[in-house]
Amino acid sequence: MQSEPMLDLAHLGHLELLTPKPEESLRFFIDVLGMTESGRQGDSVYLRGWDDYERHTLKLTASKKPGMRHMAFRTRSPQALERRVAALKGSGYDIGWTDGDLGHGPAFLCHDPDGHVLELYFETEWYQPPLALKPALKNQAQRFPARGINVRRLDHLNCLASDIKANRIFFEEYLGCRLTEQIVMNDGTEAGMWMTVTNKSYDFAFTRDHTGAKGRFHHLTYAVDSREEVLRAADIFLEAGVPIESGPHKHAVQQTFFLYVYEPGGNRVEVCNAGARLVLAPDWKTIVWTEEERKKGQAWGMKTVESFHTYGTPPIEEVA
Template identity: 50%
Template sequence: MTNPEPIYDVAQLGHTELLTPNLDESVAFFTDVYGLYLVGEEPGAAHLRAWNDDVLTSLKLTASDQAGLGHVAWRATSPQALERRVAALEKRGVEGHWHDGDFGHGAAFRYRGPGGHQQEIYFETEKYRPTEETRPHLPNQPQKFDPQGAAAAHIDHINLLVPNVSEASQFQQETLGFKLRERLVPAERDEVGAWLSVMTKAHDLALTREPAPTEGRLHHLAYSVPETSDVIRAADIFMENDVFIEFGPAKHSRTQGFFLYVYEPGGNRIEVFTGGIHIFSPDFETVTWTTEAGGRGTAWGTAVPESFHTHATPTFPATQ
């Protein structure tokens, strides 16, 4: 059987919109504690970026009655790649629509994924241009390193809950060219987790099984930091600011990233992440896990809290 030609039309997780019932408090958390920078505001919304994001914005916070995902956006590698991926979506029967763009980016094709989440794909984006105060000494950096809070460096990945992991994973692979790096399929059960990337990272997208009879929910959004010590430093910063630490610091089995999870004031789960395997081989073989390694939920045996399997946004009554 001939393997399909790899698709490299999607470059990265471009930006994400989170909904929050506590917009002012969420903005304060992401700037003062998590370490992002506020780059734009409008009635009911705020736009932020991390110090090592080369784009103007990677996160939009939107006021809403409940927390959750507004949309997740994938950036294409070129205008031509964008056209090809939209054609692939339409060929699959996906109903979507074009919009003129938003703060920091141009025209985007918005559609609903198989798990009920709003997704979009776009290419045109506004780059971040440093001011005299933020200009870096080294010209290959977006801005000088002037840490605030946990100093999240750049947007890394997102985890979405879906009713059918295999179906959602196939959708991302076949329409957008995601590569399935790891998957969790317990013995005699359906697939419960999939970790996919568009280029060489361990994952840009994680898909995990939705435990409630609903769809469209967010498990977590992650920004990365350069070093393991930065994750440990973030734990101290969260502690000093009375931010509840749900899980970590510890090391994942899958992806092998070092992590820390907290809730932002709106209720969305946010991760500080570093490391993770990188895939350099073009014929990398998907790793299938049938159980946790050695019965462990994490690489070093750190216990996984029950809330990690039940809490998601928006909340669902049956999971509380």
């Protein structure tokens, strides 16, 4: 008899991005992406998309090197958080409790087999906009900023890993994430995984690090409402002098319509329209892509730019 699905994680809550150029990166996220600052603490600035319900979805922290310090998931209840903590304690993946952070309560830290740090929390601060940002409609988190690209919400993130299978098993067995699509090479090696804890087709993805390094970061993604807004984002990036790495075009895996750029600190950022594909089936059957199928490139046959496969943060010469 199949075991009952584990539904303890509610959604991807936020991530902490590191940047060696904090002021330039901040101006990118506020002026170009159109995000809103919602707090400061120490060397960190907290930011949000205009319809993110929590106080922040991005913690931008000054650092010598770019990369991701941690990703965070909100659980569905205090009891769900305690269940995940109980499962992780003594597993070798547990780190321990923290008192929380600006915008959320106590959190439990752990790491995946590759070393990426995860934060699990339940208590959170719902965003209360100041009068100047109060929306006309009460079912909207804040007023539309009408600035830059106007990203709406955090959509997903992508990490690089040395062992995709080990990480997939960790996220399935300890956190209850569902595998929606994956890449399996001819020799049986798993080269990519796309996983969800919601009815979105994916909340995060891991792809194999070609260098064999562990714990690196590939990109974070904010969503807009339409393909046209992704195309307009390309114009805005051009005017702002932001280097466009690839796109706009469409992924074959997950069918995301995308555009990749680099923010001033060196991290890759994606703007996408990914809201149309939902996974509603409780018994979803994982889509498996073969090595030959992935060699065809993106959905429209465009060759993926080489840097997409080779660049991650921190840059490989800086990885211990």
